[in-house]
Amino acid sequence: MKLLILHLSDIHVHENNNPVLERYEKIGATLLSVMPDVGAVFIVVTGDIAFSGSKLEYEHATVFLQNLIKYIESKISIPVHVILVPGNHDGEFKKSSNTRNATIEKIQEKGESFIDDEVIEHCTSLQKNYFEFEKQFATPSISDPLWKEYDYKFDDYNIAFSAINASWMSKVPEEQGKLVFPLKRYSSLHNRDATIRIVLLHHPLNWYSQGTYHPLRDLCRSSFQIIMTGHEHINSTNITIDDSGHESINLEAGALSPHNSKDSVFSVLTLDLGKKRFAHEKFFWDGDIYQPSNGSAVWDSFLALPEPRSSGFQINEITINKIESLGATFAHPNLVDLKLSDIFVYPDLLDIDSEDDQSENVSSDILSKQLESLGNVIIFGDDHYGKSSLLNHLYLQFHRVGYVPILLNPNELKSATEDQFSRIVKRTFTQQYDEDSLIKYTQLDKKKKIAFVDNIDKLGTRGDVLVRVLDYLSKHFGYLILTAGDRFDVTVLSSPEASNALKPFKSFRMLGFGYRLRNELIRRWHSVGSALLNEELQEKVHNAEQIISGILGKGLVPMTAFNVLVLLQTIEVNQKNALANSGLAEYYEFLIRRSLYDAKVQSDELDEHLSYLSHLAWEMYQLDTRVISEDQIAKFNQIFSAEIHKTKLIERLETLEKAKILLKNDEGYYFTYPYLEYFFVAMFMSNNLEEIPDLKEKIIHFCHHLYIKKNANIVLFLTHHSNSKWIIQEIASLLSELLSDIKPLELETDTKLINTWVGQKARIAVDTRDHITNQKRVRKNDDNLAKKDEPEQKTELTSIQELDRLSQLNLLFKTSEILGQILKGRYGSLGNKVKAELLKQLFDAPLRGVNYFLSLVNEVPDALLVEISDRIRAKVPNLDKEKSDRAAKRYIFSVIGSVADSFLSRQGEIIGSPKLKNSIEDLANSDGGLSYRLVSVAAQLSYPNHAPIDEIKRLSAELDQNYFGYKTLQGLVARHMYMYYLPQNDRHSLASTVGIDEKGNRSIEFKSHGSKKVANPNSKITHSKSLIAKLKDSFIANNQTIKERLSKYEKKIKDVKDKK
Template identity: 30%
Template sequence: MKILMIHLSDIHLKKENDFIIKKSDKIISAVQNVCLEYDDIFLVITGDISFSGKLDQYLIAYDFIMDIKNDLEEYTGNSIKIIVIPGNHDCDYDNSDGKIRDIILDSISGNSKKDNKIDEGLIDNCCQVQEDWFDFYNSISNKEKIIHNHKLLQISEVKYDDYNILFYQYNTSWFSRKNEQYGNLYFPYDYFGEELFDKKADLVISFLHHPLNWQLNNNGFSFKKHLEKNSDIILTGHEHTPEQIERNDLSGKSTGYIHGNVLQSHDNDDNSGFNLITFDLDEEKYKTQKIVFDDDIYTRKGSNSEWNSFKKYKKNRKGHFKINDKFKDDWLNDPGATFVHSNKNNLILEDIFVWPDLELDKNDEESNYEESIFDGKLLIENKEGARKLFLIGEESSGKTTLCKMIFKKYFNFGFTPIYFDASNIKSEKYEDFQKLLLKRFKEQYNSKELEKFSQLKNNKKVIIIDDFHDNKLAPEFKKKFFNMLAKCFSNIIITTNSLFKIEEILEDDGLEMEHFTRYNIKEFGHLKRENLIKKWHKIGQERFLEKDNLIRKLDKSSKLFNRIIGSNYIPSYPIYLLTILQTEQAGNPHRLKESTYGHYYSFLITNSLGQINIQPEDLDFYYNYLSELSYFMFKNEIKILTKEKFKNEFHNYFCDEYSISMSFNEIKNNLIKSSLIEEFNNSFKIKYKYVYYFFIGNYLSNNISNKDIKTLTQELCSDINLEENANIIMFLTHHSKDPFIINELLNNAKELFKEYQLLEFNTDIESINGLLGKLPEMIYKEVDVIEHREDEARKKDKAEFNNKKVKEKDEESNELFELNLAFKNIEILGQILKNYYGSMKGKQKYDLVKEVFDLSLRTLNFLFEQLATSKDYFVKSINKKAEKNNLKEKDEIRKMIGNFLFHFAEFISYFVIKKVSNSVGNQKLNETFAEVAEEFDYISVELINVSIKLDYYQGFPFEDVKKLYNEVENNLLPKSLLKRFIINYFYMFDDLDYKQKQKIFDLLNIPIKTSHFIANKSTQKKLL
């Protein structure tokens, strides 16, 4: 694999008419055909991009660099990656208190020989002169490649199928002064822990603007040792003298130094040049070519340098064993299931892999989220020390896939991992296991290196044993096997399921098992699902998918996941999530009788049955069999079937009823193999909730004309407060839009809070508005939308973790019962609208939307009444708080009470309106929403409609927002709600440029807190 690095330096951009701006096309011409030879290309700039660190100079630099990048990408069809570091010219010395900064620099210089601990506050102060630089850096760098981000040191990693490259980007200019002095710089490399430099790589390149002779003598020497210890190649700038130097120490270690040329010298227009650096990762060698400006063209100066090896026994060099290509292609890179993507023909594992969260397996109900849950990618962070792990996961949780990624990660750390299927381990003896180990090495690596491997210390090997619950050794021999394994090997990873009794192995006092740690593989929460969705949509689109488009796709798929997964209907494991994403991309090609969402469940079930290779004509049989089985279990209130009941009471009845002669064992085994039912202790249950509810719904739908089924459906609809009833009705509406079902739901919904008027958000909320003198100022803080969405997903995961620990009370008041019924009805009626927007007639859709709006506004009126009746309780609570805080002024206390009650009312309103928006939101129902809004000229209805448009429509509804804001400008509660809707919209979407945002926020009188660099450049879209 060949890599090209276009090494620019010292551009000193000052004005838009700088001569180098006019030469950018000549730079492109000089390299464009060369670029065609390479697998990957980097555009590297080692400092002094600007002339004096001013914002307007960075704006010019952004255009200059992006023009080169975009033109080369268009010409070559390859993605150009950008790496930039700051130089002394990239500091704006007017942007700090120079005297204070000089005092800090002098103090650090004077103490540099001592054990001087640099304070983060001092670093921030010294880096104030680079504030605009960091905005520029954030706008142009590829954040996804960054694995460590600090003002003084960024670390990036680029991964390929067979190789990885590490980039260390040192900010030596943090110590620069306006009048740079030779030998006066200081870089606190020891401020950063050694673990940052322990990562293994095929090539490590360090970038710094200043050559080492510009450092203070004592610091320069130790910094040099640090760099050469951790780097294969070091690139610098500053001195405007291009050269390549190889430095060798007495132990035979070698480091390549490449000094950059000046691209623009304001003293001499013709003094301009740069380097082309070629890396051959297969042969582990590199060479440099100087390019200089001569006779109005950039031309090669002299011949290429000689090839130099970068295979130099560095401490971070990977292991030397080569993985077998067949093993790599057939197993290591195989996703484990056949997924089809429209943008790439053959997916490999890393295209779709996201590390799962892991939960420490311990009986400690008091531990919090941070103590219990951690990202699986941190699993193998202890690169030098021993790790002995049990990874416990259910079927389809991704245990084997996780083994593959652990294999790759350990290999990249310089270890030699060996994978075992536990069913092949048939002896507890070391000599037998050693034979199996050597056999697996020959299959997984270059067999010619077998002798070398056999002599490798066991602490450099990693034993990965998958699915140990399938191992056939008797328990006493399993104990002996683990005892042998724990004594002989330091790094052991074992996967098993939750039924495997680890304690039986660990309880033996003779075992050295105390260092084994157990982790449970978690289902994907909101954050991991967001990461998976992002990865899926970027496949084959890395260079073309704009950020706003990606965010829209993220939002759509995330909402789809939330609806399909529901109340844990489907295990949130990658194989199911990827199947949903694949189905979403393909559309609904087959079972058109199912609803919009119903076909996702149908596809999952059909996919499961596909594992047993049933014939297409048999699919209907299995659907009917499972429908009858699910209804049989529901009707008889059975959760677990004994074998006798399954065979004698159900199977025999089914065969008689349908005049079919089918083998019980054959059907039972097929359903087990397809993971639709599971067997344990000679008993059976339907494996997943979505299978159970899907087929009960299917049964009811097929028999809805039956009088008894109608009566049952009425009972279920009237009592959807119970989770099982609500789930059955939810799945029934996936199968049917029969008017009987819809009318039952509508009639029940109309009975809820029928004694309450619809809340209009007009004179009926005067008492709420009177609680506040004026609205507090709301500020929109500019954020990276994708990062914000991930933060919100992380908060949801934490909240759900904590909620599971809160036990629900057995009893609830009549009001809470009715409130829960209201929300369930809103959700189910909304699902019917979304499922059948294209096949329901307008009048029927109108009735459903109207009742959802009506019910939500009656519910809101009820909640406001509850708030009013509870006012005395809140007043007492706040008075107690005021006493604790020594607040004695009655006006202050009254203000505190009013503020609390107003914002509590706002919170309730926000929750109910978003509940409606999430339940019915669909742009294809626009005409129906408009019809309801026309009949009910209420501010509350307008708020619901604006919320729906913000959450589910393409584009920002500027005219609707403008009209509503003018109506509510003196109506505090809806005005505050509207502002929150808008701020939240821009935290979740990135459709509009800065000027458009400014127009909207000016209308709503919302200040924007943003980076001024982003503000000036926001109209320029970045490709991801």
């Protein structure tokens, strides 16, 4: 059986002068050579049939289609069907009332949650002429103003068309990225059985809002074999592959009657249902006939049709609701009922079976893409890492592509016999699917059956039980996907039987949400159910990412999707009340309070529980232990009960264990996560400063030794618990001591020598096409760099000057981070004078860091050049000395320029905030010259939507002959353009101001915080938030000879200064 689809679009019928309407015979003639072999013809029009939606236009369109049908029927006696969808011209949208426009704005603001029957009726009222026209040609099996289903049966083949009215909320002019479609209203239509499922849309996917784009794209790719669109007047065919490895055919139609003199085009699709293949031809008007675009219509060049997706088994509503549940209550600002599929992001997995210690993590979407090659799978992971959510999402994904998964309860399997196994599986199936499908399921090929078992460790520790269960499941299911707790592998290793049973399974360990996954989850949270503008969305994503990565990125709290969602919800709540301007520590406290609340601690008991924990943490600090024995905690509880509040020890410990604040092992009790210990020690110190005089001296000691990790974390939380300004001053005094013998960089004088080493300003190219993809690349690199261990000072030094230069640089930025958080959290309570003093310290610190490296050039340039030039000639022996010297100069200029770019970019992130903009600009304009102004620009470029274009233009002009300063400014702007959406005019303006080409041959690749591949691929320097990670990848730290030389140069500098 063959079918023919004539795909027309964008006819744009006017009330008069429509020459294309007279070509119905010419259009029909293109089908003549293939029509004798087909059983039916479908005329599909994907929108913009009319030009302005008037009755007269549709009268003309009716005549055209009727003439076309009659012509085809006159040539061969086969059925001719017409299926239509409206476009943005198929409505009298120029007559849109203020009320309708206001409704559309509300839809774009609130998203799908705002849409109901009344809203749909109001918005589609301007399409009434189209609806009357549409009724003449086809009768849908399911009819709705926004979604119609057309079903056709030919022999044993069922063809289903889903016609989606994406233009229901169109306006004049149509704005890209603003369309919203309520997909959830039509969820029951997604998985209907058919041999071929075809979806018709006028607008391609790039015209929909962020909240609609991803769900609609996933729906089209997972539920339909063919996607037909119009609107953009581009005739193209492509095949896409979704996350599960399944293909979809995308047919974008050109315009039959374009607005200008472009070709009149359409396409014809032949479906060979028996052989599961298709052929596609495009035709264009040459002034006389419609010619095939490739010169001749060859109808024997077939491609394989994608397989149908539906399994024929319908999941019942109770199961769908259970699977879509997030397992916890999360209130979303745009959705009343937030579902798992709304925000799901595939977590990363570690391949336990890999023999390569350096193997990269893999995304868990590998399970949906490569199940056939992976076979049976077991995933280990701690609670709250999302094992259950992953299984639930995979359940729906596999069902969409034709498998029949069921989720089995390990508690039921534990003691089951062979006969009981069968009954359990059948009962589970009828609980999750349509009960009438049971017989059909029992006869289904086991290759189509997947068994999910969540928390297989609930089977117990007996290996023979695990063996019995897995043996049965393997016999009756094509694939098994199991999850288990992190410590279940100990059980497996202790039992030879269990170990052998799991040997054929591919083993993975679930990992936390790093920078890339957090970015993706935050973006999905803010995109779902809303139609935010690019500027609004990226600002929300940036602000949330700053807070959440500030908390989870320090490794003090588990990096789980659960914690990301808790913090996202907290941010939403805090924006509406007193915590709107809170520092990061307030969010840590919220996590603690939530844990206690989940453990059923009453709100009026929270203060007492927090007091108990702060005293316990201090007791453990005094004992210098991370684990407190049962005898020690009993003694502590006795003292606390006598001096503060009588507490029953056993009940209290049970509550704190339930809240996952304390854990117990063989030695005693300990805080579950490091941040809890630091948080409560800081709380105790803050609450008892007046009662215990020695505490102030201890805090001052901590501030002077922030290079010790414990000290730094306690001080961080102290600034949350205490408003004492003397603590801030102590931290600031430490910052001023770091690299104190180096003066801050003065661009006007300190760059004179290095500026002579290059002859002109270089242009760079930045790919600004997709800032979201760019952010993902940067975040992925952040994840890779976060894996690197930082050198950690374990013992205290008598003086900060005993730290080597790289350690001082590392501490410089860590100390800056603490002061930056204080400034951002207390911008409204600190006086302007205090803010200015702190900002001055924060401006000077990175400028001293840059000048440290630049001073090596200024003090002993010849020695440095000789070293680099000799190394170049050693690699390129035929290179003469003059050329190698020039190359060495460019190399050193590029590397130190990249360091400057990195240092200022990182410090910009630390102090950058719209709330501090005025204070930063005041300081930059008061003194400090060009260097201060560059730091100010770095701060304002560290967040979206506030690029100081006028100041950048002024700085660019003043740095015109200062190549080093210009390069640094260029790098800061390039990173901003790479990472954030900018309106086209602003983007072009910034690019032209600092010599940036948008897309070019010399691409710039940002790895983290302003770094890039410089012109010479051998001279790249990799940067990250960790300065040690930045510098240990540079030529300085990787080359022992250079390190020794630079150490000697630094000593020479000191000797010269001493003589002077």
